[in-house]
Amino acid sequence: MAAKKAAEGAKQEDGKYKHTVDLPKTSFGLRANSVMREPELQKLWEENQVLKRVSERNTGATFTLHDGPPYANGDLHMGHALNKVLKDIINRYKLLQNHKVSFIPGWDCHGLPIELKVLKSMDKATLNALTPIKLRQKAAKFAKVTVNAQMNSFKRIGIWADWDSPYLTLSPEYEAAQLEVFGQMVMRGYIYRGRKPVHWSPSSRTALAEAELEYSENHVSKSIYAAFKVTSPSSSGLLDEFLPNVCLAIWTTTPWTIPANAAVAVNPELSYAVVELQSVLESESTSGGKQQKLGSILSSGIEKPFIIVASDLVSVLESKWGVKLVIRKSFPGSVLEHCRYLHPVNGNECSVVIGGDYITTESGTGLVHTAPGHGQEDYLTGLKYGLPIVSPVDDEGNFTAEAGQFSGLSVLGAGNAAVVKYLDEHVSLILEEPYKHKYPYDWRSKEPTIFRATEQWFASVDGFRDAALDAIKRVTWVPSQGENRIVNMISGRSDWCISRQRTWGVPIPVFYHVDTQEPLITEETIEHIKAIVSDKGSDAWWYMKTEELLPDKYRDKASEYRKGTDTMDVWFDSGSSWAAVSAKRDGLNFPADVYLEGSDQHRGWFQSSLLTSIATTGKAPYSSVITHGFVxxxxxxxxxxxxxxxxxxxxxILGGKDSKKEPPYGADVLRLWVSSVDYTGDVLIGSEILRQMSDMYRKLRGTMRFLLANLHDWNPENSVPYSDLPKIDQYALFQLENVVASMKDSYDNYQFYKIYQTLQRFAIVGLSNFYFDVAKDRLYVGGRVSYTRKSCQTVLAAHLLYLVRAIAPIMPHLAEDIWQNLPFEHTLEDGSVAKFAFDLKWPDKNEEWCSVEKDDVDFLSVILEIFCICLLTS
Known part of the structure; x- marks a missing residue:
């Protein structure tokens, strides 16, 4: 009441009591004006090289957060913002913790997305005149323009980094480091060339890695059940009585692979049965479909048609096919090994073989049509039995001449339908039906992929799988379930296909003999090419002649060789970043202290970085891995x-065309949102959420303004000793110490949402609604030189100096704006004056502030609780 009366008195015309009231004074505005103010503060940091100066002055250990390279092919989205702000919060906090911090931003610049964007931007005439080197030059230009645009966007969010020296995967020094990693893996025997099925994208005309796939949950395949006629039984004689009327029943969702069939695989542990097809069930009344297909087999001239299926599936198939199935004999799958059947398309005799535990009774028939050229399990089974690897499909996904009458047809379209029609016409089709399931798509073109056997370069993961799994155990994973996820991926992954049939990328440095096609790749050839690339960039591979690319000892045989045209998988590019950055540049740690990316990078960058590092150095490239969800x-x-x-x-940050619908919130509000969410899962953002963040930001700004305004006449030399402070002031410092300690713990554990919650509760309830409210009388009318005002200002100054550091990693612009409006000088330990907020260190724990008597704490806590209840119910 006294403050209110004093304020009213101060408004009187004669100003009779004006000199008796000390009202708040500050140039720090309640409105942030972020669109104008934040760029001014960023310019201040840049001109004074604050990041570099603070990092060099710090005396603690080096801290390295290695930046995962975003792809240089478009504008930033909210996922980029979440990622980079999280990294920036960590780096700024480490600076306050006295660490030396050097953050090198990076960009992934090679690969198909950029190549496709460049190609789509050209007209037909330009495309016809396009050479590989011209395409590469255009792709490089596109990538560099995108890098600059993204860099400016990151700067506007307030990200601190060494923007003058980023790493780009297209730079010669980076490419040379990548070739060094490749060369070491070659020399250790981890790189080989082989013909095996890989994910192939007909739309992009290249092999793909697992990380380049996305799985559609709504893909519908044309699935079929088909009958392959047995021509000779196994040596056991168990099937003799059913010849020549017995068939093997298979099920597949890829009928187009039937021409490449080389065997039928069974599980030796499952029970199989010979069943007799007796009749079409009367209850099955659908037109055509099931009745028609089964009817054709029943009326095919076979006196008693028998079909072999898994015993556990008899009742299921009876219902699905709409026929009566009577079991005539049962036996283990092992009995069927070496049975012979007639290939349904080419008429060759093929064998029944023993497959693995991938053959189950969850679907299908328990017998698996096996085409080693079109499936990973099929390929492994084929190796076991020496089966031919047939893959009559070209780069565009069309059947080749090897497929006979299907030649030229698309395997994902007309070719697939043609195979089904052929089986139907030749009395092999039991049932055709649509099948909705998860199916791999090319993440760039959004088109379905296929498995196709081609000559590719592979990294043999088997050679270092155990070492990788062992290294994973020594890494800290945040959240902890990230460890299980990457363990499962590494444990179950096949060899890594690292070659791509595209132009824009780092070349695989190999030469092929023009007659034998044998590859020439040695330590000498790799070192020679690495030196050329380091000097001229990887474009040299395309414009230099073979004799120039070969080392001296091979020059006289240059005419016998041609250079390869494959480029490396972009995941090999980015997965080599530890070698090009962390292990190469001064002032960085290897292994890096932290990698931080989206959870999808367990199958991408986290994994490729781990594999290349383990294969060449024997250790993981990171000590900790933090993952965030999607926005x-x-x-x-x-x-x-x-x-x-x-x-x-x-x-x-800047607002939209309609400022009422899309107001400009500034970078700090966006950063505050990042701190408010539990990023370990998927996070939400929208207009209402942003309004809430803006309200919270204004409350925090108002809290800090109150502190600044009531310290306008403060001199640190007037501080009241702690022992002389009133109990309520001691309690306020006790609360401050505990709050800052809690925030420090949350920073250390990367739990930023807890910092947001703590700050929100403390600023609004602990300070604005309680301490500030009860302090106003002392501040406004207690007298400028009074003990009560000085004791209160002592507490306010402590709160200001502590909180400006606590919020600085999250809202650096707000922290700096506060510091630039500081009404008194703050001297550092070395005697210099702190010119910028980040000149400060994180406050040391003050044991004296924690020494408040328990009874006083309990009493004041009860008073605060009662005050808050009254406030909430008023």
Whole structure:
């Protein structure tokens, strides 16, 4: 009441009591004006090289957060913002902890997405005149323009990094480091060339790695059940009585692979049965379909048609096929080994073989049509039995002449339908039906992929799998379930296909003999090419002649060789970044202290980095790995331009065309949102969420303004000793110490949402609604030189100096704005004056502040609780 009366008195015309009231004074505005102010502060940091200066002055250990390279092919999205802000929060906190921090930003610049964008931008005439080197030059130009655009966007968010020396996977020094990793893996025997099935994208005309796939849950395949006629039984004689009327029943979702069939595989541990097809069930009344297919087999002239299926599936198949199936004999799968059957398309005799535990009774018939050229399990089974690896499909996904009458047809379209029609016409088709299931798509073109056997270069993961699994145990994973995820991926992955049939990338440095096609790849050839690339860049592989690319000892035989045209998988590019950056540049740690990326990188960058590092150094490239989820809209849906639910980080910061609908919030509000979410799972963002963040930001700004304004006449020399402070002031410092300690613990454990919660509760309840409210009388009318005002200002100054550091990693612009409006000088330990917020260190624990008597703490806590209840119910 006294403060209120004093304020009213100060408004009187004669100003009779004005000199008796000390009202708050500060140039620090309640409105942030972030669109103008934040760039000013960023310019201040840049001109004074604050990051470099603070890092060099710090005396603690080096801290290295190795940046995972975003792809240089488009504007930033909210996922980029989440990722880089999380990294920046960690780096800024480490600076406050006295660490030397050097953050090198990076970009992934090679690969098909960029190549496709460049190709799509050209007209037909330009495409016809396009050479590999011209395409590479255009791709490099596109990537560099994108890098600059993304870099400026990151700077506007307030990310601190060595922007003058980023790493680009297209730079000669990076490419040379990548070739060094490749060369070491070659010399250790981990790189080989082989013909085996890989994920192939007909739409992109290249092999793909697992990390380049996305799986559609709504893909519908044309699945079929087909009958392959047995021509000779196994040596056991168990099937003799059923000849020549017995068939093997198979099920497949890829009928187009039937021409490449080389065997039928069974599980030796499963029970199989010979069943007799007696009649079409009367209850099955659908037109055509099941009745027609089974009817054709029943009326095919076979007196008693018998079919072999897994015993456990008899009742299921009876219902699905709409026929009566009577079991005539049962036996283990091992009995069927070496039975012979007639290939349904080419008429060759093929064998029944023993497969693995991938053959189950969860679906199908228990017998698996095996085409070693079109499936990983099929390929391994084929190796076991020496089966031919047939793959009559070209780069565009069309049947080759080897497929006979299907030649030229698309295996994912007309070719697939043609095979089904052929089986039907030749009385092999039992049933055709649509089958909805998860299917791999090319993540770039969004088109289905196929398994196709081609000559490719592989990294033999088997050679260092155990070492990788052992290294994973010594890495800290945040959240902890990340460890299980990558263990499962490494344990079950096949060899890594590292070659791509594209132009824009780092070449696989290999030469082929023009007659024998034998590859020439030695330590000498790799070292020679690495030296050329280091000097001229990888473009040299395309414009230099073979004799120039070969070392001296091979020059006289240059005419016998041609250079390869394959490039490396982009995951090998980015997976070599530890070698090009962390292990190469001064002032960085290897292994890096932290890798931080989205959870999808367990199958991408985290994994490729681990594999290349283990293969060449024997250790993981990181000590800790932090993963975050995806950014979804307010309803938890994936953002899509077509749906119109995209939240653009640039519009969040600068505002949209309609400032009422899309107001400019500034970078710190966006950063505050990042700190508020539990990033270990998927996170939500939308207009209402951003408004809440803006409200919270204003409350925090108001809290800090109160501190600044009531310290306008403060001199640190007037500080009241702790022992002389009133109990309520001691209690306030006790609360401050505990809050800052809690925030430190949350920073250390990367739990930033807990910092947000703590800060919100403390600023609004502990300070604004309690301590500030009860302090106003002392501050405004207690007298400028009074003990009560000085004791209160002592506490306010402590809060200001502590909180400005506590919020600085999350809201650096706010922290710096506060510091630039500081009404008194703050001297550092070395006697210099702190000019910038990050000149400060994280505050040391003050044991004296923690010494408040328990009874005083309990009493004041009860008073605070009662005050808050009254506030909430008023």
């Amino acid at each position: 979804l809209d307010k309803d938890g849906l994936k953002m899509s331009k077509s749906v119109g639910n995209v939240v653009d980080p640039e519009k969040v």
